[in-house]
Amino acid sequence: MTQQSSGMRYDCIVIGGGHNGLVCAASLARGGRSVLVVEARPQVGGAALTREFAPGFQVSACAHLLHLMPADLVNELQLSSHGLKWAAQSMPTTALTAQGAPLTLGLPLAAGPDLTAQDASAYGRYSAQMRRFAQALVPLMSRVPPRLGTRDWRDIAALLRLGWQIRKLGRQDMRELLRIGGMNVFDLLEEHFRSDALKGALGFDAVLGTNFGPRSPGTVLTLLYRMAAEAAGATALAQPTGGLGALSNALAKAATAAGATIRTSAPVSQILVESDRAAGVLLESGERIAARTVLSSADPKNTFLKLLGARHLDTGFVRRVHHLRARGLTAKLHLALDRAPQFSALQSAALGGRLLIAPSLAYLERAYNHAKYEEYSAAPAMEITVPTFNDAGLAPAGKHVLSAIVQYAPYALKNGWPQERGRFTDLCIDTLARHAPGLRGSIVAAELLTPLDIEQEFRISGGHWHHGELAFDQFFMVRPVPGAAQHRTPLPGLYLCGAGCHPGGGVMGIPGRNAARQVLKEAA
Numbered sequence: 268m269t270q271q272s273s274g275m276r277y278d279c280i281v282i283g284g285g286h287n288g289l290v291c292a293a294s295l296a297r298g299g300r301s302v303l304v305v306e307a308r309p310q311v312g313g314a315a316l317t318r319e320f321a322p323g324f325q326v327s328a329c330a331h332l333l334h335l336m337p338a339d340l341v342n343e344l345q346l347s348s349h350g351l352k353w354a355a356q357s358m359p360t361t362a363l364t365a366q367g368a369p370l371t372l373g374l375p376l377a378a379g380p381d382l383t384a385q386d387a388s389a390y391g392r393y394s395a396q397m398r399r400f401a402q403a404l405v406p407l408m409s410r411v412p413p414r415l416g417t418r419d420w421r422d423i424a425a426l427l428r429l430g431w432q433i434r435k436l437g438r439q440d441m442r443e444l445l446r447i448g449g450m451n452v453f454d455l456l457e458e459h460f461r462s463d464a465l466k467g468a469l470g471f472d473a474v475l476g477t478n479f480g481p482r483s484p485g486t487v488l489t490l491l492y493r494m495a496a497e498a499a500g501a502t503a504l505a506q507p508t509g510g511l512g513a514l515s516n517a518l519a520k521a522a523t524a525a526g527a528t529i530r531t532s533a534p535v536s537q538i539l540v541e542s543d544r545a546a547g548v549l550l551e552s553g554e555r556i557a558a559r560t561v562l563s564s565a566d567p568k569n570t571f572l573k574l575l576g577a578r579h580l581d582t583g584f585v586r587r588v589h590h591l592r593a594r595g596l597t598a599k600l601h602l603a604l605d606r607a608p609q610f611s612a613l614q615s616a617a618l619g620g621r622l623l624i625a626p627s628l629a630y631l632e633r634a635y636n637h638a639k640y641e642e643y644s645a646a647p648a649m650e651i652t653v654p655t656f657n658d659a660g661l662a663p664a665g666k667h668v669l670s671a672i673v674q675y676a677p678y679a680l681k682n683g684w685p686q687e688r689g690r691f692t693d694l695c696i697d698t699l700a701r702h703a704p705g706l707r708g709s710i711v712a713a714e715l716l717t718p719l720d721i722e723q724e725f726r727i728s729g730g731h732w733h734h735g736e737l738a739f740d741q742f743f744m745v746r747p748v749p750g751a752a753q754h755r756t757p758l759p760g761l762y763l764c765g766a767g768c769h770p771g772g773g774v775m776g777i778p779g780r781n782a783a784r785q786v787l788k789e790a791a
């Protein structure tokens with residue numbers, strides 16, 4: 268292939284036009300840098316996009332709710348002036364049960380047929396304490412993690428601030444946080460509640476999108492991670508009008524308004540290196556584009572092992588990246604319906620919220636057990652939304668879309684997804700139909716995205732939406748791996764700005780903003 272130079276040189280090139288890449292580009296451009304975003308797909312958004320999956324039916328293709336993006340980031344980039352509107356905000360969460368009335372979470376939590384007054388009271392105390400813990404962790408989300416084992420005063424000061432955040436909780440709360448921090452969420456919830464439905468609903472958020480079951484050590488950490496992002500002033504459980512693609516479009520407009528250039532249908536084949544420093548990118552078309560700094564929002568395995576190449580890295584570092592745990596265990600189900608679904612004992616207004624099928628911790632653990640043996644769950648857990656209830660424009664008049672995140676569906680299935688896709692899709696529909704009789708008869712079209720599909724469609728290694736498991740050994744100061752935990756990489760001029768770096772995945776944009784701040788600070 269003939270390589271041709273574009274003749275243009277930028278201060279920064281951002282690989283990937285997903286939400287983190289766009290936030291990074293907008294932040295760099297606002298900081299006075301000339302920025303080019305190169306996106307492989309014909310449209311921006313990455314996994315946060317809206318697309319048609321059946322004639323006339325549109326859906327947020329991978330992520331389907333905006334839950335973790337800080338309000339100050341939305342305001343800083345003036346996304347409302349760039350077209351971002353809300354179809355729903357602060358959506359309620361309702362846990363579906365096999366028998367009895369569904370349980371809607373919220374404060375105060377009312378006692379009912381399946382919930383004792385003691386559990387309702389305990390829920391208030393539990394929620395207040397967990398919010399205090401989460402609030403103490405909020406500053407960690409928006410800061411670049413300190414390095415370990417250095418004498419740099421900035422790293423020492425950052426560690427002292429971390430300790431002070433915990434100490435400010437007071438002796439009793441500090442001891443409790445240190446006690447539960449490494450626990451599994453099963454044991455934590457068993458200490459507080461008796462209601463299976465309540466424990467199942469609360470435990471689901473600790474394992475959503477992970478390779479964990481509720482008995483897995485560290486699941487309290489993943490729950491606190493989610494809660495800390497919420498406490499950061501995030502737009503909690505919100506649905507943008509037009510789906511998450513509308514959020515990505517607003518981010519793209521914010522980036523271009525700040526001066527960034529965005530090129531779609533421009534897949535990168537290689538990160539260029541000159542004089543042992545990142546020097547730009549080579550597109551699959553053969554075009555070379557020069558830049559002093561390259562920031563990759565691709566996952567770490569794609570960035571280091573494919574786009575850069577192991578020859579530019581130390582053997583030990585390559586080994587750590589190779590062993591990064593990043594195999595997805597979550598599928599996405601889309602249903603086109605000719606009428607609104609009717610869930611048993613559920614008021615129709617609840618369709619505008621978030622519905623869970625996680626009736627108990629034991630149900631979640633059994634669902635997870637199959638994944639240990641490269642099998643999908645016989646009775647999967649689900650997070651369900653009906654986006655057309657809040658945004659009718661996503662489907663033809665009178666028709667609806669159902670979008671569900673399904674756990675557990677392993678990336679590497681023992682019998683292979685080509686043979687099992689149809690069976691698992693039917694199993695998921697049967698699971699839904701047990702709570703929504705008549706659902707199957709209303710289905711116009713169905714689409715199942717397995718982790719393998721997510722890998723291929725969105726170019727995410729392993730199809731893991733966090734780009735790497737959120738676990739103690741892949742978190743904060745060691746995320747994604749030692750040697751690349753402060754957005755910098757072993758190659759000068761190359762930075763990470765995607766979900767694979769701190770603080771992790773979810774549609775939050777913080778990794779992109781943190782990476783931009785690191786570049787701007789080091790160039791100052």
